[in-house]
Amino acid sequence: MTTANKLGVAVIGAGYWGPNLARNFRASADWDLRAVCDLDLDRARSVAGDGVAVTTSLDEVLARPDIDAVAIATPARTHQAMAMPALEAGKHVVVEKPLADSLANASQMVRTAAERGLVLMADHTYCYTPAVLKIRELIADGSLGDILFVDSVRINLGLIQPDVDVFWDLAPHDLSILDFILPGGLRPTGVAAHGADPLGAGRPCVGYLTLPLGNGALAHVHVNWLSPTKIRQMVIGGTRRTLVWDDLNPQQPLSVYDRGVDLADQPSTAADRRDSTISYRLGDTWAPALPHREALGQMATEFAACIREGRTSRTDGESGLRVLSVLEAAARSLQTEGALTRLDPEQPAVPVSPIVPTRKVSAA
Amino acid sequence: MTTANKLGVAVIGAGYWGPNLARNFRASADWDLRAVCDLDLDRARSVAGDGVAVTTSLDEVLARPDIDAVAIATPARTHQAMAMPALEAGKHVVVEKPLADSLANASQMVRTAAERGLVLMADHTYCYTPAVLKIRELIADGSLGDILFVDSVRINLGLIQPDVDVFWDLAPHDLSILDFILPGGLRPTGVAAHGADPLGAGRPCVGYLTLPLGNGALAHVHVNWLSPTKIRQMVIGGTRRTLVWDDLNPQQPLSVYDRGVDLADQPSTAADRRDSTISYRLGDTWAPALPHREALGQMATEFAACIREGRTSRTDGESGLRVLSVLEAAARSLQTEGALTRLDPEQPAVPVSPIVPTRKVSAA
Amino acid sequence: MTTANKLGVAVIGAGYWGPNLARNFRASADWDLRAVCDLDLDRARSVAGDGVAVTTSLDEVLARPDIDAVAIATPARTHQAMAMPALEAGKHVVVEKPLADSLANASQMVRTAAERGLVLMADHTYCYTPAVLKIRELIADGSLGDILFVDSVRINLGLIQPDVDVFWDLAPHDLSILDFILPGGLRPTGVAAHGADPLGAGRPCVGYLTLPLGNGALAHVHVNWLSPTKIRQMVIGGTRRTLVWDDLNPQQPLSVYDRGVDLADQPSTAADRRDSTISYRLGDTWAPALPHREALGQMATEFAACIREGRTSRTDGESGLRVLSVLEAAARSLQTEGALTRLDPEQPAVPVSPIVPTRKVSAA
Amino acid sequence: MTTANKLGVAVIGAGYWGPNLARNFRASADWDLRAVCDLDLDRARSVAGDGVAVTTSLDEVLARPDIDAVAIATPARTHQAMAMPALEAGKHVVVEKPLADSLANASQMVRTAAERGLVLMADHTYCYTPAVLKIRELIADGSLGDILFVDSVRINLGLIQPDVDVFWDLAPHDLSILDFILPGGLRPTGVAAHGADPLGAGRPCVGYLTLPLGNGALAHVHVNWLSPTKIRQMVIGGTRRTLVWDDLNPQQPLSVYDRGVDLADQPSTAADRRDSTISYRLGDTWAPALPHREALGQMATEFAACIREGRTSRTDGESGLRVLSVLEAAARSLQTEGALTRLDPEQPAVPVSPIVPTRKVSAA
Structure with a gap:
């Protein structure tokens, strides 16, 4: 070119x-x-x-x-x-x-x-790292099945930012990744946020976000500036397989576990469900190779x-709005002792006309 | 004898x-x-x-x-x-x-x-494992300083119990440990609980507990029956040092980090605090040897x-009450979308006369 | 029964x-x-x-x-x-x-x-552990291809035995495993052994065995009573895949890497070989699930x-002989500064009539 | 300046x-x-x-x-x-x-x-990395005691070099580090080298060096271009403490173990030595913080x-000579099936007049 x-x-x-x-x-x-x-x-x-x-x-x-x-x-x-x-x-x-x-x-x-x-x-x-692109692909092609839960941990001894708290500093990473990989984007039914400022720094340095995703699924994010160890790990549980992403393990960043719990679809009685319809899969683990691309x-x-x-x-931009929508809801939750701030997953974050660029640009 | x-x-x-x-x-x-x-x-x-x-x-x-x-x-x-x-x-x-x-x-x-x-x-x-006894000692003798936060994770692919949820099954471990190691026992000012039952098992299989401890400190517990990987890790952040307990690492279960964030005690203005009074310690790590005792x-x-x-x-028994008190408050929180259920840390879990055994028993 | x-x-x-x-x-x-x-x-x-x-x-x-x-x-x-x-x-x-x-x-x-x-x-x-049985199966069915090298490490802070050295104490494990998994059993063309007794304990406490396997392949064993960390790891490199067995990782004991180096079969000239016929595979990793059996x-x-x-x-018994044959050759090598003691891989360790039990036993 | x-x-x-x-x-x-x-x-x-x-x-x-x-x-x-x-x-x-x-x-x-x-x-x-500088300091100040053994592993899936074998490509790292940290430099009494070229690449791709250090101590180096996993680890056993350097663990590169075996100095008889004079230390582990410097x-x-x-x-330059001296001795050992090539640790690698720069240079 x-x-x-x-x-x-x-x-x-x-x-x-x-x-x-x-x-x-x-x-x-x-x-x-x-x-x-x-x-x-x-x-x-x-x-x-x-x-x-x-x-x-x-x-x-x-x-x-x-x-x-x-x-x-x-x-x-x-x-x-x-x-x-x-x-x-x-x-x-x-x-x-x-x-x-x-x-x-x-x-x-x-x-x-x-x-x-x-x-x-x-x-x-x-979202453009090889690991996250692969995760998105594995969810989109059904390898993981329906998403049951996501647990994301992003903690280390971090710089206490002068003007933002630990949620605004670190959680945009987790939230934008969730928005990227979840089918339909990140559309929780609410946000509960719990934070701590145990040093008196003037803003939360330890934070937890709980995001009900609908259908009983749940996402949870732990961000922390005060941890002496660095952990960047996301567990994504699905009905078919569960994926663990360890961003600090260069040799095996993604592990896909064919392990999990199965419930039979139509237990005739509660007693059946309790006794006989739960089974456990203990299958192989698979670590896909990832390309080295910036x-x-x-x-x-x-x-x-x-x-x-x-x-x-x-x-x-809509993706950016969804991330901001959760961050603002989290801020409101923090002000009410962690009460769930409801969000409407069907409603766009802001009512606008359909956002589709119409002006194709040919390079000069 | x-x-x-x-x-x-x-x-x-x-x-x-x-x-x-x-x-x-x-x-x-x-x-x-x-x-x-x-x-x-x-x-x-x-x-x-x-x-x-x-x-x-x-x-x-x-x-x-x-x-x-x-x-x-x-x-x-x-x-x-x-x-x-x-x-x-x-x-x-x-x-x-x-x-x-x-x-x-x-x-x-x-x-x-x-x-x-x-x-x-x-x-x-x-509480009687060498690791927890050591943690208690390190908190009691001031090695960690004041406790800022505790983050406990206890997740694995676990049996879905027929009559209790994941909180009652797993969290008693974390809560009884917290009660044992925290000076004065586990006396949170409230409990917020979030759970998920994404498989429709009839009870939460994924759970999070948030426990404000007073003075801005926070404890958090993650229990999970659906995780393909087993993690049993507790991070205890203190003003002087931070401790990480990895119960699945037999070679180095306890790591004590002389790393952390310091805020000067009396910043004269907010601006001072923001700019100049935060410092970072990046000291050594120490892993105490533990005896092998059942x-x-x-x-x-x-x-x-x-x-x-x-x-x-x-x-x-009082310790058992404190643990149950948190579990019951968690159950109430679950029924109100995770709203904080307040507890009175000063009040004993149940008003009784001082519980001191008075009848010494000499073995027959 | x-x-x-x-x-x-x-x-x-x-x-x-x-x-x-x-x-x-x-x-x-x-x-x-x-x-x-x-x-x-x-x-x-x-x-x-x-x-x-x-x-x-x-x-x-x-x-x-x-x-x-x-x-x-x-x-x-x-x-x-x-x-x-x-x-x-x-x-x-x-x-x-x-x-x-x-x-x-x-x-x-x-x-x-x-x-x-x-x-x-x-x-x-x-040899009867799920991991070793699986390794044998993966070699036997060609999943690894031809064996190129085996590197086995078995070190920890061990009891200094009163009457045997570190080779006779620990290496029988590695050697019997090699005998079990290698097609045709362990039949090296020689043994070189290097040992150290730096404490003056009267016998080697640190030992290395080098075993040329024929066709350019090599096995190597490191046994050590003086290591503060415990490592039990075997790397088995094959032309198709390479396997790493970490006996101390209960969550992922076996990892099969579809990674390696390929040389084209018939480079026409040395220069070709040097320049163009080497290629690298960087494929997925696979960790087979293993049954839990004693x-x-x-x-x-x-x-x-x-x-x-x-x-x-x-x-x-023949397998036991092959292991002893290597241990005795190692002892001779130790006495000659580690010089290679040749073994004849075609010759049975001891000339005997074919050892096939002929008397079937029906339980009384 | x-x-x-x-x-x-x-x-x-x-x-x-x-x-x-x-x-x-x-x-x-x-x-x-x-x-x-x-x-x-x-x-x-x-x-x-x-x-x-x-x-x-x-x-x-x-x-x-x-x-x-x-x-x-x-x-x-x-x-x-x-x-x-x-x-x-x-x-x-x-x-x-x-x-x-x-x-x-x-x-x-x-x-x-x-x-x-x-x-x-x-x-x-x-030798100028923070880790190696610290190791040298810990040996020089007696923290490790006398050196008993050194085991160095440097393996990964590496480029097969066109003109040098795996010893000349990778071992200079290990040898120069040994020369830097051992009191008096790297002065083995001999070198035994074992290599394998199982792919027919024309030069060893897997290599082992054994270096008797005098006084019963032993250094050993494993270099390998064919390993799917990357390991860069050095274990340095001393009479007082043992150090493990894991160059791929950014969170805890150096671990100093107060663990080991002690033999009493003057056992009166061999039987005493065997029975009563061996004791085991199982003390703490210490991980020194290292500065971040290039x-x-x-x-x-x-x-x-x-x-x-x-x-x-x-x-x-003398240090460079000692490294080359070992590499050349290794090449000779390779040609004699790994037989020990003797070196004279007292003799300088090359007889020259004392090498002390005498011309101080003041910058222009």
Whole structure:
């Protein structure tokens, strides 16, 4: 693919995540990195590389007709302020997680993108890792059966963030993964959140989320900044098989267990059910090999494909809204001693017209 | 110690746990196993060993003056019916966990034992394992500092019990351990419980307990019958150190991490706190060697010591009440979508006169 | 199966291993435990159980016509002195590993059993574990392809034995397993042994065995009494797949890796081979579920089947000879600074007439 | 430190390792990277960074008076051809491992550096990792006591190298580490090597080295290109404690076990020794925290310090010779079926005049 066929992109924000975005756009066959924008020009320069424009002006970036899309990697509280003018300038937008700092701000972004037929994508990077892509595939093809429960643990000795609690810092990872792998996305019937701030840091440092999924299934998330050991593990129990993802085990990240409990479908009486209809499977374990691919490169490819094909991504703006919807419900639950905050799984997170990009973009 | 100085004991119930009790009493320097009682005499005989009486009659056991104590290992729903006549006959009593099938029944047992100056002990066996004894010591001597959080996971592919849910089946272990190791015992300010029965088994098979401990600390318990992998891990975070107990790692069950987050005591302003008063310790890890001793033997020794010294045990009847109190509160929480059921940590689980055995027993 | 159809067996030696043998014979549908013989009658009694004769006299045991077989669990230096009269009395014999304390003594036993058409079996218990049976099956059915290398590690902080070195104490396990799983048994072309006695204990406490297997394949065994960590791991590399057995991982003891290196069969030139004919497979991992069965019970079943069917076992006397042959060659290598002691893989360890039991035994 | 006080360095070779060297010299407070030399100028440019000269001519580099030292990262077979003119031009030299492709070539380099008072250092990078530095400290301060045995395993599915076998590819890591941590360096009394080429790749792909260390101690190294699992573990047994280094466990790379076997010093008779003088310690385990520092940065610092202070490094040319001496002895052992190739631990690897740099260099 020659440069002429590539899409032009600018990276906004050259702090922690921006360099990773820039590196992957540069290495992509789909993209031509054309500008890096940061208030600190030196930082922008160190990220940009040869032949890439640097600027402190977002307007300057948005005015360039050869820039089809922008990737926003600024702090969450500025996402909406960056994304709105970009969308209004007709640019496709990908935004570092979380999509915005509030459901209302994110909704405005989603609505605007939909109205203008632009791709708005959340950079839920984890979803593009080989492990999560494989998990999604195994659920989609029925290998696990119906989902019974999901237990996700993401704990380590983490930096106590100055402006967000442990839920907003870590749980977007778990929630965006759940949204990506569950058929139909993450649509719990409610959220209960329990947090602790035992050090008096001013915000929860230990947190638990409970998410009833309908049909008796349950998802649960444990996030923790105070654990001396690092654990990143997700157990996904299904009617057919159960999967364990250990993100810190490079030699065997995914294990699929053909083990579980079976109940016969139609026990004639309660006594039957109790006595005779429960059986246990104790089958083999299977650890699929995973390719070695950088997640962000996959994300860049998907972003380009969505633009070219005029379609949404599984980590589109709606996905970002579902994640924010749970985070906001969790915040309300925290204020009521963990009472269940109900959500309507049938209702979209925000009522908008169907969000389907209609303007296909052919690279300049 | 000659037999003449030993205490006489009878084991009531020769099913799953009774043989273990009988074996340990037989091997004990403190005890002389004098009878085994079971409706199935053959089973009783197989447990009793040479020279030990077998009977189907509890009354017969209780009538013997050379029997100082009974160990009850019958189903939980019969504990009170076995323990009450034993106490009324002046026997000291140890009861397999849980102490009874309800707080009300257990309270009656505790009250009666107190009134008669008898030792009533819960056989919270885990508390007498070398690991838990060490954890208790490390908390008591200040090695961990103040407790900030406890996260306990006890999951595996387990038998779906016909008459109890996963909370009553597995959580008594976690709760009795918490009661044993926390200074002052397990006295949460409330309980929130979330459970799932995704298979339609008729009772929760996946469960989470959240227990605010006061002062911002939090305990959390995950019990699960549907997990293909077995995990038994407890993380105990303290202001000075954090301990991880992995019950399935025989080579290093306890790890004590000198790692954590420190907040300076008196930040003058919120901004100070935010910016400058958080520091991170990344010190060494220490894994104490543990003796190889059978827990049940230690329990038998403690039971005898309590009787001889006229004192209560850390796993006394009150401890059993505290565990039941949490289980019952959890059941109420489950019925209200996980709403926090408040408990009064200052109030004893049941109002009784001070429970101190007053009748020292010298072995016959 | 009624007692009338069972084979009668006596256990000789009631020390460390005898009780396990007695327990498994008692529980077996094939066997009737009829006597336990030990110089210490009390010990014999504690092992025998109801209705089983106890005696200090081997002659008395051998004189009984209702005893078809004896199981010898005395120290290795007495194996031959126990087994020879038993064979001469027409009893089938199973002997705790190693078969004898020298190749010469063991050869006499093997020859005598062959001449009299009796079953002589080595109790290589490990070979009857579910894991080793599965490994053998996976090699036999071609799942691993041709064997390229075997690396076995068996180290822990072990008791320094008073009369044998670490090779004779631990390596019989590894060698008998190799003999069991390798097609055709363990027939190395030589043995090199390296040992260390760094504490001055009077015998090697750290040992390494190198066993060229022919066709370029190599087996290697590391045994060690001085390691603070316990490792029991065997890696078996094959042309098709590689298997790792971790005997201390109860959750996943066997892992079969579809990973490896392939060389094309007929590289036309050396340069081709170097450059283009090497490829790497990075496929899935598979962990077969294993049944939960006690190895010694399987051994007892196999012993009975060999007697009834007049056939040899995979852990027959010849197998015991092959293990002893390697141990003796290792001892010679140790005396020559680890020089390779050649063995002739085609030659039987000891020249004897074909060892096929000819006398089928129908249980009395 | 201003540039004026920095030492000038050129990196020779911009292939696999050169970029790492260049990056660390650039980031160092001691060094000023002044040139990168490679036959492929584009590659040199991509490594050099702003303001650093690139050239295809080694002579050009050596002619510059502002270049005090060169770092050679070319293939091993060219090390001597690069290092000799550099030393003759008065430059200090650091060379990627192994020091040269033969002991003879390396000896010439060592001799020349000594004669000219220049620092010649082997880039044994592993020695500058926090883990190995800590191991060396724990041995040097007596924490482990006298070394009894070392067992090193370095296995994975590795690239089959076109021109070196698995010993020359992987064992230099283990040998250079041993040389670094053992008091007095790696001075075995002999080397026995066993290798296997079961695939017919033309060179050993599985290898074992046995190195008697004197005083009954033994080191053993297992290197393997065909293992589907990756293991990098070193067990170092000492009279006081034993250390296990698991290089793939980021959470607990070093474990120091206060476990072991003690023999009383002066058993009066052999019988005493056998019976009563062996005791077992089963103490705590301790996992020291390690700093997070890049090894190559530490190496660059040490190189500069050696030059400034006119001293040798623990990974000096002599160290490189000791590693090559073992590799060459291993190659001879391989040709004689693994027979022990004797080495004289008292004799320097090559007879040269004392190698102490005498020319202190003050940075230009």
